[in-house]
Every structure is written in structure tokens, then in C-alpha cells.
Amino acid sequence: MLIEENPDGIHAADLVVGIPSYNEADLISYPTQQASEGLVRYFGGKNSVIINCDNHSTDGTREAFMNTPTEVSKIYLSTPPGVRGKGNNFKNLFKKSCDLGAQAIVVVDADLKSITPRWIKNLGEPLFEDFGFVAPLYVRHKYDGTITNNIAYPMTRCLYGRRVRQPIGGDFGFSGELAEVYLRQTDWTEAIAEFGIDIWMTTTAMCYGTPICQSYMGRPKVHKPKDPGESLGPMFLQVVGTIFDMMIKHANFWQGVRWSKPTAIFGFGLGEMEMPPPVDVNIQRLYDKFQAGFADYGSLWKEILSTSLFKKFSEVRALPLSGFEFPANLWAEMLIDFGVAYKNRVNQKGKLLESLIPLYFGRTCSFVIESEPMTIQQAEELIEEQCEVFETAKSYLLNNWSE
């Protein structure tokens, strides 16, 4: 049962800013204030509302949100007690936005520390022009967003042919029309109800002919970054599982995609980009977790990977940390083998995804070592080169998918 608090009795809105949350009492006020300022400054002529879509937080998130002084009206929505998941929050947001008749919806994370009113403008304005989906474009530290850099970005680009640098950025804009499309989809899974929601939204937009653009935010995304070796948890399984599920669902579409195309860019002229704060990564821990994976999953990997790939992979395993390298082409083909196995081994999906985690640690360890002497810009070039490796590996995917 949806829980709603709507003190101003808002029944219609042109533009909605949604802030999904779970236990973000300490941080949610700031993005709420910035959203309100952005709506007033840049969308003064439109009916706007800010919606906190929450997972029934117990730390006072609702009070922190509702008590934040704003010029714009606020609505609090929550899943019932005990029902978690970012995707469930989004589903409530989709429904509410459609009920309000919103033309445009902007969502921003509740833990954002670097958001400015301009973010609301840049994520929202294209939706009143020709675009139906807006992804953020911001500078992140080279070690932040490792699932994005090593899996989500290269895989979506290779599969669907659209270059969206932050497909799971968490801060998006989408049209009311696309919100209705999202609501009508019947492939809702437990993973999408949680952290799979971001990649699901981006991929769905790509596969339904939605005009997509990327928008400069002008400031780096500063939130609560995590060391990828320290805390990864279910997020990896949900994001990667959703990528593979979407791969199956949209196979007819991506099989017709050849190479990739740049995406329209919005929001030039913001001046120099600020550099993001550093992120610490413990490469010894990544390496150890990679090596430890062999004991648990070595035999499964041997079944999944092609003979030649497993041979190359065994060479990587033998490398000491001081000379460790997990090449991008090997990583791309391994992910492809996993995607194919995920399609074919219906009863082993959970274990397959779990077994991919140590390999991801290995690739991340290699990426951190290789990019250590690089500037953020040089590391970006490395990520772009990795994407081209993935695109080149697509013929390997096409050959193996239907066998």
C-alpha cells in the first residue's frame, strides 16, 4: 500500500523532481533545497513539485525532507514498511508523475553533495524540447563508478549502439510519455525493483526509440563513493543481472546494431569542469578477492568460458600483483561468454552472477594499476578505448548468441 503525504493537495504538475531515498536523513535536505531553487529559477512558469519517494526510512528521512524550507510544494511517497528497493521507489514515482500529468520528470540522488540548481535545468530543459531521456554527463574520479566504467557503459554502448557515458548515473530526466512506457513494461524483476532500475530505464529508453541526450552537469558527482573491493554487495548482482536480462529481451534489436553513435549533448558553456575528490582503492584486496574466486568458482568458469579464453585467463591468474594485467579484450569476451551462459543456463543465473564478481575485481584491479599514473582525462581515454574493444568483440557475441 502506497503511503502518501501531500500537505498542499497537489493534483497536477508540469514538472516533477523525484528524490529516491532510504535512510538519507542527514543528506536529503541539500538536494531538496537545490531542486527547489532550480525549479524556481529556471522553470518559474511551470507547475512544479518535489517528490521524495522513500523506502519507509526509519532514520527521519521523511521529516528531514518535509521540514526542508522550499518555495516549491513537496510530496512524500513511501513503500509500505519492510518493502525496500530503489526501483520500487521509482515505480511509485512513475505512477504519481502520470497521475499528476507531468510532462517531465527529473530524478536526483538523495546523497548528492555537489548538486546545483543548474542540474535541474540541464536535466529538465531538454525534455521540453526534442528529448525523452536525459542522462547526466559529469566528471567522476577515475576509480569511482567502476561498474559503470567496466561493465555498464561498454556493454550498453556495444549492444545498443548509443554512447551514454553514465547509464547508471542515478540522476536522470525523462518525459511523462516515457514514464508511461516504463509503467507498461511487463519485465519487472526483483533486481529492477532494487538497483537494477537505472540500467533498466536507460536500456528501455534506448530500445524504444526515445530521443536521448546527455547533459553537462558542470560539477563532478560527489556523493558517498565506495571502495569497490570493500562494499559491493547485491548492487553488482542487480545491475549486471538486469544488463543480461535486457540482453535477452532486446536481442532482436541489438543484433541489428553495428558500431556506436554519439549522443546529442546539452548544456555547453558551463566553463571549466571541477575535478572530483579522490577515491581510495585497495588493489591488494581486489587482487586477493580475484585469486580467491578460483577456489569457489574455478570449475564453473571452466564450463562457461571457451577453451581458448580459459587458457588465456589461466595465464592472467598466474601473474603476480606487481605485474598484474587483465586485458580489456579478454574481459569483453568473458562478459560475452557470461551473457550467453546466463541465457542458456536458466537455473544457474544466481550462481553465474556471483561467480562474475571475483572476475570483476580482477579487471578493476588491472584498470586501477594501468590508470594509476594517468590523469582523469587520460583514464577517460582508456575507458573509451575499452569501449572500442567491446564493440570489436561484438562479432564474437553474434557468433555465440544463437548457438
Next chain:
Amino acid sequence: MKKILIVDDEEVIRMLYGEELEEEGYEVATAGSGHGLMEMIEREKPDLVILDIKMAEHDGLDLLQEIRKSFYNIPVILCSAYSSFKGDLKSIAADYYVVKSADLSELKQKIKMALEGQIPSQPALK
């Protein structure tokens, strides 16, 4: 025959690239600056544009934005003697970025990829 427009303020580059690409079977048009470039694209209707960045009178990255506004679907390859512009976020609006070299094999490969690139016509929102 696919037509390629080369925009570069160095005549020798226009000639070298033009000859090589004609040998590859492309029709080539050239422009020595960004003056009247949009009109030229409208007139010549190239299938692809090769665009220098650091030109005497124009910034190729600004021209790229102009091209994207008016001719969104034409592939553009940035071709510069400098790799440092890859770090400029504006450059991601290009299909590819190639550092100038006497060996044109990378440029030719990227031209092929840009011309072959396809995304199937997608169903409208439903």
C-alpha cells in the same frame, strides 16, 4: 559513392587526405576553414565530415557543435595533430577522434566504421 568533406586549414593535409581517400573509392570535397561550412554541408551533402580542431580562424570543437545542431546524423571524425583535445568533453559529440599521422590506416578504419554504423529503426514509444 560515399562523399567525404575534409575541413582543414592546411592545404597539404587536404591534398594528402583527398588523394588517399579518392584512391579508396570515396568522393572528396574540401574546405580550408569554417567560413560558410554549414552552407557547404547543405550544398555538398557529404556522408561524413573529417574536421580539424586547431585551425587558424576557427575552433573545430565549436564547429562540431554547429554541425550537430543542424546536421545531427552526419558522422564527424575529429582529426587533430594534438591528442590533448580528447580530454575536452565537447569532443565526445564526434563519432571518432583520430590523431593525425602520415599513416592513414586508423583514419580509414574509423571512416569505414562511421559509415557502416547503424542502429535499427526503433519502434515509437508505445
